[in-house]
Amino acid sequence: MSLIVQKFGGSSVADAESIKRVAKRIVETRKAGHDVVVAVSAMGDTTDELIDLALEVTPQPDPREMDMLLTTGERISMALLAMAIKSMGHEARSFTGSQAGMITDARHGAARIVDVTPVRVREALDDGAIAIVAGFQGFSRDSKDITTLGRGGSDTTAVALASALKAEVCEIYTDVDGVFSADPRVVKRARKLDQVSTEEMLELAAAGAKVLHIRAVEFARRHNVTLHVRSSFSHLPGTLVVPPSEKDTMEEPIITGVAGDLTDAKITVVGVPDTPGMAADIFTIVAKTGANIDMIVQNVSLAATGRTDISFTLPKSDGDKVLTALRAEQPTIGFQSLQYDDQIGKLSVVGGGMRTSAGVSAALFTALKEAGINMEMISTSEIRISVVTRADVLNHAVQVVHTAFGLDADDEAVVYAGTGR
Numbered sequence: 001m002s003l004i005v006q007k008f009g010g011s012s013v014a015d016a017e018s019i020k021r022v023a024k025r026i027v028e029t030r031k032a033g034h035d036v037v038v039a040v041s042a043m044g045d046t047t048d049e050l051i052d053l054a055l056e057v058t059p060q061p062d063p064r065e066m067d068m069l070l071t072t073g074e075r076i077s078m079a080l081l082a083m084a085i086k087s088m089g090h091e092a093r094s095f096t097g098s099q100a101g102m103i104t105d106a107r108h109g110a111a112r113i114v115d116v117t118p119v120r121v122r123e124a125l126d127d128g129a130i131a132i133v134a135g136f137q138g139f140s141r142d143s144k145d146i147t148t149l150g151r152g153g154s155d156t157t158a159v160a161l162a163s164a165l166k167a168e169v170c171e172i173y174t175d176v177d178g179v180f181s182a183d184p185r186v187v188k189r190a191r192k193l194d195q196v197s198t199e200e201m202l203e204l205a206a207a208g209a210k211v212l213h214i215r216a217v218e219f220a221r222r223h224n225v226t227l228h229v230r231s232s233f234s235h236l237p238g239t240l241v242v243p244p245s246e247k248d249t250m251e252e253p254i255i256t257g258v259a260g261d262l263t264d265a266k267i268t269v270v271g272v273p274d275t276p277g278m279a280a281d282i283f284t285i286v287a288k289t290g291a292n293i294d295m296i297v298q299n300v301s302l303a304a305t306g307r308t309d310i311s312f313t314l315p316k317s318d319g320d321k322v323l324t325a326l327r328a329e330q331p332t333i334g335f336q337s338l339q340y341d342d343q344i345g346k347l348s349v350v351g352g353g354m355r356t357s358a359g360v361s362a363a364l365f366t367a368l369k370e371a372g373i374n375m376e377m378i379s380t381s382e383i384r385i386s387v388v389t390r391a392d393v394l395n396h397a398v399q400v401v402h403t404a405f406g407l408d409a410d411d412e413a414v415v416y417a418g419t420g421r
Contacts, residue, residue, distance in 0.1 A: 002168040003035040003125070007135065007158035011175040011416075012232035013077045014044035022232055023084035025173075026130060030090060035125045037165060039135040039158035040081055042073025063108035067137075067148045071096070074134035074154070082132045091129040095120060097146075098139030100131075101164075102157060104147045106140040111147035113138060113156065113219075116164035125165075133161060152213025159216045163223040170225050172212060173232040175416045178239030179204075179211050181257045182402045184413035186395045190402070191409040193256065194237075197244040200256050200350055201227075203384045207348030208261025217241065233416035244352065254353035254360060255405040260398040261346040262391055264294065265319045266377070268311040269326065271336025274301035279310060281333055282326070289325050291318035294346075295379040295386065307336070311377065313388065316342050344376070345394025348386040349401060361385060367404035373397050 006026065013019050029036050041047075050069055054061040061069075078094040085092035101117035124131040135154025138147050149156055155172060162170035179201070180190040196204075198221040205214035211229060220227050220241065230238030272278050279298065286293060294313045301308040314322060319340060326338055354360050364385055368375060373396070377388040389397050402408060 002033075003037065003165055004029060005037045005039065005158050005162040005165065005167045005170045006173060007039040007154055007171065008041065008081075008173045008232055009154065009175070010041040010044050010046065012173055013040060013081065016080075019043075019077070019080050020084050022173075023081055023088060025232060026081075026085060027088050027090050030130055034168075037121060037125070037131045037133065037161055037167070038081065039133050039154055039161060040074060040077045041135050041154040042070075043077045043080075046073040046076070064145055067108045067146050070148055071134065071137040071146055074136055078132045078134045082130075085130055085132075091127070092132055093124045093129045094132040094134070095124075096134050097137035097157065100133040100161070102133075102138035102160065104138035104140055104149070106143040106145065106147070108145070108147055110150040111138055111140065113149070113160050116160045118161060118164050121161070122165065133157065149215075152216065155213040155216035156219055159219045159223075159225050159227070162225045163219070167225070169228050170220065171228045171230055171238075172216075173230055174211055175231065175233060176211065177231045177234060177236045177414060178229050179209075179241070179257075180413060181255075181407040181409075182398055183210065183260065184415050186260060186398050187258070187402045187408075188412045189408040189410075190413045191407055192413065193239050195240050195242055195247050196256060197247045197352055198241055199244055199383060200352055201241050203348070203350040203381065204257050204259050207259035207350065207384065207386060208263065208346065209257065209259045212241070231416060234414075247352070253351065253405070253407065254357045255349050255351040255407065256353075257350050258398050258402045258405070258407065259348045259350065260394045261348070262394060263315055263317075264313045264344060264346055264388075265316045265340065265342040266311055266313050266344050266388065267319070267322060267326075268309055268339040268341075269333075269335050270309050270339060271305070271307045272310055273334050274306050274308045278333065281329075282310060282335075283312075285325050285329050285333075286312075286314075286322055289318065289321045291315070291322050295377050295388065297377050313344070313346070313377070343391045345389050345391045345397070346386055347389060347394060347397050347401065348384055349405065350384045352383050354383050354385075363404060364401060367401050368397060371396065371400045373400075
């Protein structure tokens with residue numbers, strides 16, 4: 001009997017009827033002869049509503065208590081799902097992250113998994129039960145506190161369980177039919193992909209694709225977990241995320257997908273003395289805040305002033321703390337001023353075929369030029385090109401680039417509900 005781990009996102013368990021539909025899907029898998037472990041997110045917009053509630057109480061919620069609050073969302077959905085399965089005549093047991101053995105470091109709000117010891121989950125399976133695990137959460141042995149894994153943490157929970165339990169596959173259920181060549185809410189004729197390599201999926205996730213969280217993809221790549229992205233609203237086959245060596249490259253397009261991201265901001269450090277070590281000093285300050293830096297551009301030094309500007313992008317959520325840290329060190333570094341811009345968008349094209357194909361940059365830049373869209377920053381990797389545009393033109397940019405690379409499907413993609421995760 002094989003073991004399958006299934007993960008259901010918030011839109012898949014948004015209300016009682018949705019929970020009953022998911023329970024039926026799980027029971028069908030069990031009847032097919034599989035052991036089943038399920039990781040589940042909070043219902044619908046519960047997490048956002050809990051965050052809003054906390055901010056009404058205080059503008060700066062305590063991180064420990066915030067984790068205690070947010071983990072209640074998954075506990076509600078796991079218990080309701082177990083009840084629904086039991087009402088269908090099958091045994092089910094629900095577990096919090098700590099009960100399921102999800103051991104993390106002590107960082108609240110963005111904890112990292114350090115060990116998985118799913119003893120109670122295995123006992124439930126051995127007793128013939130379906131195990132339901134609250135996603136997004138764990139337990140720190142050091143602090144003895146409940147922790148959360150950050151946004152998309154339920155994906156990571158599912159992959160970690162699949163690895164620890166040696167599951168045949170980890171099925172990620174969402175509200176679209178798989179991984180698409182672009183967000184089908186933005187590009188109506190986005191094409192569903194039958195396969196995508198782990199390296200392409202990592203780049204797409206990092207570039208803003210919502211269907212899979214980057215930490216989950218990285219965990220799956222590192223631990224050889226097969227991912228299958230499917231819709232909880234249909235029985236279509238979905239998309240397999242496979243190692244590059246296993247991907248079918250017959251007639252593979254140069255570009256696999258186009259992603260847009262509106263979650264970044266840009267900071268420009270103006271008038272930096274153009275002397276050795278200044279960039280190191282600036283980014284050491286930034287690193288101490290824990291902020292994640294993406295794109296970096298340094299202008300050519302002005303001979304008349306001996307100064308230069310350095311711009312970089314980072315998540316909007318990290319903007320205030322980075323600005324505060326840099327301002328505190330302004331006398332030491334000697335830069336003239338800071339500029340903050342949170343009205344930017346990042347467009348990325350990703351594809352393994354870029355390695356052996358010339359002209360991708362030219363095609364991308366030409367498409368944006370013909371659409372009258374200006375580029376403010378450019379960054380590349382072996383299989384990705386990213387550009388920064390104005391936020392208000394990002395969706396249009398994604399659409400024209402998707403069409404320019406011949407990715408449009410014949411029919412419109414189906415979006416069943418929610419936001420894509």
